[in-house]
Amino acid sequence: MKLMWFHLMPYTELPEDFREAHPSVWVDIHSSLFDPKRAHLMYNDFMDELEYAADCGYDAICVNEHHSNGYGLMPSPNLIASTLARRTRDVPICVLGNSLALYNPPTRVAEEFAMLDVISGGRLIAGFPVGTPMDTCFAYGQNPSQLRERYLEAHDLVIKAWTEKDTFAFNGRYNQQRYVNIWPRPLQQPHPPIWIPGGGSVETWQWCAEMDYVYCYLSYYGYKAGKATMDGFWAEMDRLGKDRNPYRAGFAQVIAVAETREQAIELYTEAAEYFFNRCLHVDPRFASPAGYSTEATQRAGLESMVKKAANAQTLIMGDKTNRALTMADFVDRGYVVIGSPDEVVDQLNALADDLNVGHLMVLMQFGNMNKDLTNYNTKLFAEQVMPRLKTRFAEWEDRWWPQPMAAGERAPVTNLAAE
Amino acid sequence: MSEPEVQTVDLNGFPTRVWRKGRGAPLGILAGFGGLPRWTPFLDRLAEHRSVIVPSLPGFPGGDRGHSVLDSHLDWLVATRQLLLAAGLEGADLAGSSIGGSLAAEMAALWPASVRRLVLTAPFGLFDESDPPTDPWAQRADRVPGLLCADPETWKALKAMPEGANSVEWPIEQTRATEAAARIFWPLGNTRLEKRLPLITAPTLLLWGEADRILPRSYAGRIAGLLGGPHETRIIPSAGHLAELDQPDAVASAILSWIG
Numbered sequence A: 001m002k003l004m005w006f007h008l009m010p011y012t013e014l015p016e017d018f019r020e021a022h023p024s025v026w027v028d029i030h031s032s033l034f035d036p037k038r039a040h041l042m043y044n045d046f047m048d049e050l051e052y053a054a055d056c057g058y059d060a061i062c063v064n065e066h067h068s069n070g071y072g073l074m075p076s077p078n079l080i081a082s083t084l085a086r087r088t089r090d091v092p093i094c095v096l097g098n099s100l101a102l103y104n105p106p107t108r109v110a111e112e113f114a115m116l117d118v119i120s121g122g123r124l125i126a127g128f129p130v131g132t133p134m135d136t137c138f139a140y141g142q143n144p145s146q147l148r149e150r151y152l153e154a155h156d157l158v159i160k161a162w163t164e165k166d167t168f169a170f171n172g173r174y175n176q177q178r179y180v181n182i183w184p185r186p187l188q189q190p191h192p193p194i195w196i197p198g199g200g201s202v203e204t205w206q207w208c209a210e211m212d213y214v215y216c217y218l219s220y221y222g223y224k225a226g227k228a229t230m231d232g233f234w235a236e237m238d239r240l241g242k243d244r245n246p247y248r249a250g251f252a253q254v255i256a257v258a259e260t261r262e263q264a265i266e267l268y269t270e271a272a273e274y275f276f277n278r279c280l281h282v283d284p285r286f287a288s289p290a291g292y293s294t295e296a297t298q299r300a301g302l303e304s305m306v307k308k309a310a311n312a313q314t315l316i317m318g319d320k321t322n323r324a325l326t327m328a329d330f331v332d333r334g335y336v337v338i339g340s341p342d343e344v345v346d347q348l349n350a351l352a353d354d355l356n357v358g359h360l361m362v363l364m365q366f367g368n369m370n371k372d373l374t375n376y377n378t379k380l381f382a383e384q385v386m387p388r389l390k391t392r393f394a395e396w397e398d399r400w401w402p403q404p405m406a407a408g409e410r411a412p413v414t415n416l417a418a419e
Numbered sequence B: 001m002s003e004p005e006v007q008t009v010d011l012n013g014f015p016t017r018v019w020r021k022g023r024g025a026p027l028g029i030l031a032g033f034g035g036l037p038r039w040t041p042f043l044d045r046l047a048e049h050r051s052v053i054v055p056s057l058p059g060f061p062g063g064d065r066g067h068s069v070l071d072s073h074l075d076w077l078v079a080t081r082q083l084l085l086a087a088g089l090e091g092a093d094l095a096g097s098s099i100g101g102s103l104a105a106e107m108a109a110l111w112p113a114s115v116r117r118l119v120l121t122a123p124f125g126l127f128d129e130s131d132p133p134t135d136p137w138a139q140r141a142d143r144v145p146g147l148l149c150a151d152p153e154t155w156k157a158l159k160a161m162p163e164g165a166n167s168v169e170w171p172i173e174q175t176r177a178t179e180a181a182a183r184i185f186w187p188l189g190n191t192r193l194e195k196r197l198p199l200i201t202a203p204t205l206l207l208w209g210e211a212d213r214i215l216p217r218s219y220a221g222r223i224a225g226l227l228g229g230p231h232e233t234r235i236i237p238s239a240g241h242l243a244e245l246d247q248p249d250a251v252a253s254a255i256l257s258w259i260g
Helices: A036-055 A077-087 A107-119 A133-139 A147-163 A202-211 A222-239 A261-279 A295-303 A312-321 A327-333 A341-355 A371-384 B041-047 B073-086 B099-110 B141-148 B152-159 B169-185 B218-226 B248-259
Strands: A002-006 A060-063 A093-095 A124-127 A168-171 A176-180 A194-197 A214-217 A249-257 A336-339 A359-363 B005-011 B014-021 B026-030 B051-055 B092-097 B115-121 B204-209 B231-236
Touching (some): A036 A060, A077 A107, A107 A124, A202 A222, A202 A295, A222 A341, A261 A336, A261 A371, A295 B169, A336 A341, A341 A359, B014 B073, B051 B073, B073 B099, B092 B099
Parallel strands (some): A060 A093, A124 A194, A249 A336
Antiparallel strands (some): A168 A176, B005 B014
């Protein structure tokens, strides 16, 4: 099992009354809440934390893309990834990812990912999310009725830009470019491994199977809520005759570890409540513009009388009308894997059994957690939990992992000239 | 209220519903936001005096997935033109509301001979930064009825699933109508219709619901100021954005008196 350290980069100083006084953390969050001088410190802490995770031996470090979002300060994860490429030596860098339909032309993504792959010596995992409605349709104004068509076309264009040897013309429905010829070219051949963060749509699962891409379910609501979605994914793989290689899948999980469960509850309650009550306070009016979900997905939802996966959107909608939740709720519902190292190992083994996921993206900084506590969580997990999970799924080959240049061929890490 | 005659025409390979009812000179109707999932009292009032012809816009109820092949504004305009021709509305009077109002205005602007007299009810197509429309796509489902109609029950009655309807396909068809409107008007509703309003020479009646909560009243003045032909503006009391749903009698009689 691969354990990948994932940072969302939340703004850590949203006010106490954020949930009551503000409609949404996303799309129309008010600019007055953002203090650039405080954010300067946050960004630098966050990048330190990612680098520290690399030092602690995590299998990869991960960043992602959000727009107009108080819990995700990375409109461009590629900027962060480029600094990580320079400040780390061996760790794979997973960018989950670039929302393809937002780039005009989409060859911008082919170029920037190629840059990252070359700078890092072939350590890039290239993530291609469609993107949430909040990011794509509202913050970036994309048409929900065309978003998926544009995404799929942009994907085809990026792949062709990476693999076609000669300058070519792209005559797409939405993109027309007379001269496509990206420089630099990706280091990994034919291209970096491609991972697809998505919700629970059958079409996405089928597409990942067809293209042989990793499917990632990045719920913030833990492995219990995620089981229905991952069950659906594996049932579809079975139906398509694909093996149950757990490395076909990725999953995100909030994790909080301490010496004892009591200590963990004490240490992490504030950050968890901040995360679930403030960071995930999204106005439901932005959650599902008509056309964002395909009709096949709507049909599947309407046809199953039993409510399917408790996906992020339905949880956002549900929680919005409810009271603010408490740590006890998060623990009961499995949103947070929490406890002593032994207890966390047990829960993650249960997660591995239930979800059959080979790539686990661990969210170990969440909410307003400071750098000291984040690093404590990161280190304790690395020392006392990670070694006991490494051998999970050892019988399977991970065909979706970066293939970097040999260490001896790579440029040395250059630290600051005068520390 | 009796049911209309149903005809199906082909539009870009999609079977597209055309309703007909009544006798007399033809009057074309293009529906507003949400489309027409059922025949309405407003259409019945008109059919008492005219041959009412109601082609479904692409992606709207009765319009199948016709919106899915329309990628640009030009695609929409050509599709609407083809639809009116297929429905036998060349040279007829034409009335459109909201989404349909915008397309009716475009037809009269670009093919002036194709429209005899024109009625526009709160047409989409303009955007004023200082007085922006309500965003109809960024709404909680429970707020939509009260935004589109003065009386939320009017909208709910239009969209209520009839007995015997397919409980899966009916809600998908209603969502599709909202998506189709987004496909042409996302994100601001601004198709720069202003540039083409001066090309309209057909006598034009502009109707506006007194309680329109989607498009500000100021747009009525702006549109009237740009229309190229003779025109008149009337405000419909106790009506919302889809005035013909809230006040079928008042809107029908305004239209009938205008087209004569």
